[in-house]
Amino acid sequence: MRSMKCLNLLFAAFAMVGPLLAVASPPVTTVHLRSAQSGVQVFTVGLAFRKGDVPGYPQLQLADSQVVVKKRWNDGSVKHAVASGQIDLVAGQTVDIAIDAVANPPGGIPLTAADIASANPSAVVNLGGAVGNVSLQNLLGTPARTWISGPEMVEAHYYGVPNGNANMAVWFQVRLYKSGRLFVRTWIDNGRLDLAPVDRSYVPNVSIGGVPIFDNGGAALTHYAHSRWSQEAWIGATNAVEADIDTGYLVRTRLVPNYMSNVPAEAALNALAQNYTPLTNAGWTPNMGETGFQRQIGLLPSWDALYVTSHADPRARRAVMA
Structure with a gap:
């Protein structure tokens, strides 16, 4: 009888502390935002998701944000989406925004x-x-x-x-x-x-x-x-937000190759063409008929691969955008 009372007390204790010990589901991935200037800034960034990770809808852990789904995998889960919003940033500091999978579609009155x-x-x-x-x-x-x-x-x-x-x-x-x-x-x-x-x-x-x-x-x-x-x-005023995705998660989506985890050399990153000039070659070989190594040849061009392997180094991102 005394043993049953002890068990009842233990179960009652577990029942009381159980909700306190519950662990929220980890976020699916994160997006990293930073700016050269302080204040409220707007942003837009493309997102990619592994098959099955987001059966319903992705949602940023940020009040002033939206995520619009653009493509789903053949199992119905989200493949590509575009996130936008606004956030108060401090110059030079990076803010990591978690992205969750939620069941219900987003609300709010859309702009048109x-x-x-x-x-x-x-x-x-x-x-x-x-x-x-x-x-x-x-x-x-x-x-x-x-x-x-x-x-x-x-x-x-x-x-x-x-x-x-x-x-x-x-x-x-x-x-x-x-x-x-x-x-x-x-x-x-x-x-x-x-x-x-x-x-x-x-x-x-x-x-x-x-x-x-x-x-x-x-x-x-x-x-x-x-x-x-x-x-x-x-x-009006320039909006100087830099947005990057979690490149480790990007590799896990299998939408890009699983490159070796070697850290790129500084010389390789510094040599990238990082500025856009209309109708110039940037990092592309001027004569496509040339033989041998060319930086644009591969599963991905070298600047795309460097963005992944450098974990979103700003020089590689600028080269991708250029």
Whole structure:
């Protein structure tokens, strides 16, 4: 009888402390945010998930955030997603944001392309008198598509043809954040599969938010057929957030090769082409017919591989983005 009383007391004790000992599920992965300036900053970062890790929806452990699913594996779990939001950062300090798997879809009222039209961002791509120009403001009422729509950020794409030059196309990718921050990227295509290829030469002039951002130094730019170039800028103050994913988890997704864990040499990282210049080769071999080693040949180009093996070194990230 006394033994039963002891057992009952033990079970009662376990019942009381059980909830206190419960351990929350670990996050699926993390994203790392940092900035060169202090204050509230907005961000957008692409995410990849291992098959089966997120059966429902991914969610950042950050109040002002959204995650929009773009692709699922064949078992229905999330494969690719895009996260956006805003966060108060201290200059030079990295903040790790955990990402959980949740069952319910996200709530909130999504921003739409109509909100972008109301914000009325300006951007103009001028390709010279022989080619023509395209203004974003003339296209705001007819977006080609809305790529992302959530309560924190909306991204819509706009398409225009300069002066009837059918083989030329100007695209604008516009992001509007809940805070009112606006980001515009434009890219200029030369060539369509159903039209004869033509090389173009023009003096470009790109302005975003009324601020000139690229004119090629006033020199003519040779725009080869079936190629493109791009420019981007924030309207207003620059938003200097750097976002990186957990490269160890990225390898575990099996979406990139499982490289050896050797630490890349400083010389290899320093040698990467880290700045974008329109229609230049960057790290690519100028003559594709050359034999022997070339940095772009492999399961991934060397700069992509270095991003993974260096655990998101900033030099490798800049090379990937360039």
